[in-house]
Amino acid sequence: MPEITVERWHELYDRAFPQVYRALVAATFDRERALDGLHDAFEEGLRHPPSDDRNLEGWLYRVALRKTRRGLLRAFREAPMGELGSDDQTAALLDRLEVGRLLALLTERQRAIVVAHYYLGLSQEEIAQALGVRRGTVSATVSQSLARMRERGAMDG
Amino acid sequence: MADPDKGLVHLFVRDLDDIELPPRDRWRPAPRKESSLMKTTRFVLSATAVAAVIALALIASAGLRERNQVAATPSPLLSPTNAPATSTPSPSSSASVAPSPTTPPTGAITGALSYPSNFVPPLTVYAVSVADQRIFYSVQTPRYGGDPNPSSPSASVPPGGATYTITGVAPGTYYVFAYRDDNDPNNLGGPALFSKFVVTCMQPSRAGLPYPSGACDGGPTADHSLVPVTVGSGEKVSGIDPWDWTSFQQVQQGNLPPRPR
Numbered sequence A: 001m002p003e004i005t006v007e008r009w010h011e012l013y014d015r016a017f018p019q020v021y022r023a024l025v026a027a028t029f030d031r032e033r034a035l036d037g038l039h040d041a042f043e044e045g046l047r048h049p050p051s052d053d054r055n056l057e058g059w060l061y062r063v064a065l066r067k068t069r070r071g072l073l074r075a076f077r078e079a080p081m082g083e084l085g086s087d088d089q090t091a092a093l094l095d096r097l098e099v100g101r102l103l104a105l106l107t108e109r110q111r112a113i114v115v116a117h118y119y120l121g122l123s124q125e126e127i128a129q130a131l132g133v134r135r136g137t138v139s140a141t142v143s144q145s146l147a148r149m150r151e152r153g154a155m156d157g
Numbered sequence B: 001m002a003d004p005d006k007g008l009v010h011l012f013v014r015d016l017d018d019i020e021l022p023p024r025d026r027w028r029p030a031p032r033k034e035s036s037l038m039k040t041t042r043f044v045l046s047a048t049a050v051a052a053v054i055a056l057a058l059i060a061s062a063g064l065r066e067r068n069q070v071a072a073t074p075s076p077l078l079s080p081t082n083a084p085a086t087s088t089p090s091p092s093s094s095a096s097v098a099p100s101p102t103t104p105p106t107g108a109i110t111g112a113l114s115y116p117s118n119f120v121p122p123l124t125v126y127a128v129s130v131a132d133q134r135i136f137y138s139v140q141t142p143r144y145g146g147d148p149n150p151s152s153p154s155a156s157v158p159p160g161g162a163t164y165t166i167t168g169v170a171p172g173t174y175y176v177f178a179y180r181d182d183n184d185p186n187n188l189g190g191p192a193l194f195s196k197f198v199v200t201c202m203q204p205s206r207a208g209l210p211y212p213s214g215a216c217d218g219g220p221t222a223d224h225s226l227v228p229v230t231v232g233s234g235e236k237v238s239g240i241d242p243w244d245w246t247s248f249q250q251v252q253q254g255n256l257p258p259r260p261r
Helices: A006-028 A031-047 A056-078 A088-095 A098-103 A108-118 A124-131 A134-153 B002-018 B035-066 B196-206 B248-252
Strands: B092-093 B107-112 B123-129 B138-142 B163-168 B172-180 B229-231
Touching: A006 A031, A006 A056, A006 A088, A006 A098, A006 A108, A006 B002, A031 A056, A056 A108, A056 A124, A088 A098, A108 A124, A108 A134, A108 B002, A124 A134, B002 B172, B107 B123, B107 B172, B107 B229, B123 B163, B138 B163, B163 B172
Parallel strands: B092 B163
Antiparallel strands: B107 B163, B123 B138, B123 B172, B172 B229
16 A cells, blocks of 8 residues: 655545535534644644545544544533534534534534534444444444434434 | 435535535644744844844954955865765754865855654755765754654754754755654655745745645645755855655656765
8 A cells, every 4th residue: 555645645635625624514513623623633644644545534534523522521521412612603504504403403422423424424333443432332322313303303214 | 215324314415515615725724823922032033143143254254354364165076075074963064174265165055944743853954066966065953842752852942943054065056955864654755855845835835925826735736846056155045944845756756866975
C-alpha cells in the first residue's frame, strides 16, 4: 500500500471535507466545533497519516469527533446527555430540515452514531471501532434512536 | 416493501447535503495567530536585532578600514577540501574558510524554519550552488519546541520562531533545502525546500496576504520546484524559508541535487 504523502493528504482531505463536515455538523449541532474538529484531524493526518486511503471519511470523522470530545467531556460534566448547548444558527438551520428535526430528538452520542451509519455509510463494526465502543452498543443505540424518532411520530418508519 | 434503512439513508443524504459548507479558505487550519502583544514584541525584538547587526557591521567595517584590510573569504572552488563546515547545534553557523585578500566579501542566507507539528526537528539546512553542486554551505539546527522528550531535548523556540543563518556564503546562486537529522519514523520524507510553492503560497498565507487558490490547494498544479537564491558580495539574503515538505514530486522527477555529504 503506497504511503500517504503530504500532498496526497491535502488532496484526500479536500475530497472528504464536504461530507465529513456535514456529518459533524449534524452530530454536534455546532458548525464551529465541527470545523475545529476537522482542523485538528487535518493536522493529525499530517503528523500521523492513516495507513491507507480506504474509508478516509470514517477516519476523519472519528478523529474529528474524538478531538471535539474534549470539549464534549467538559460539557457533559455540566449538562446531562442530550442537553448540550448547540450553536443557535446551526440548530435553526437543522430545524428546517426533516432530518435535523429528527436528530434534535437524540443525544449527541446517539446522533454521532446514527449519522455515521445513515449518512457516512459506516457499518456498525466500523462505528464501534471508530468510537471505541462495543458493536452491541452501536446496534442498541441505533435501535433506541430509531424508536425515539418513531415515538415522536416524526417519521413513518 | 421498501427497505426502511434505504429510506433513511436517502433522507439523510438529501437533507444533510443541503448544509452549507464554510468558505474554501476555512477548510484548513489557519496559521497560528499572534496576539497584538506578541506581534509588538516580535517587531521590537526584530528591530533591535537588525539595529544590533547594523551597528556591529559598521564597527567591523570601520575597524577593517583602519587596518586597511578587506574582509574576505575564498570561494570553496579554490580548494575542494575547504568545503564549508557545519557547526552543531547552533542555528547560526558559518562556513570555515581561510581569509584571503583576493576574494570578495561573503554573504549570508537566512530564513525561518517550519515543520507541520508542534516542534521543528533537528535539521541541516543546505545552500547548494546551482552552477556546481559540489559547492555547498550548511548549518545544523537543534530541535525546537514540542513535548518534553528526554531522548531528543529541545531548544525553546526563540521569539519570532525558529530560524537559521548560513554565513560565509560566497557570492553566487544557490538552491536551499533542509534535511531532518533525526530518524523519526513519522519523518515526512523531505527534504524541505525553498520552492515556488513557498514563495507563491506559504509565505503569503502566513503573512495573511492573498494567494492564488488554484496553485495553492495542494493539487497536482502546485509548483514545488526549487527557487534559485542569489547572494551578492557581502549581502545577507533573508526570507529563504525551507518550508515545503512535499518534495516527493521533485525527488521522483530527479530535480533535486543530491544531499551533500
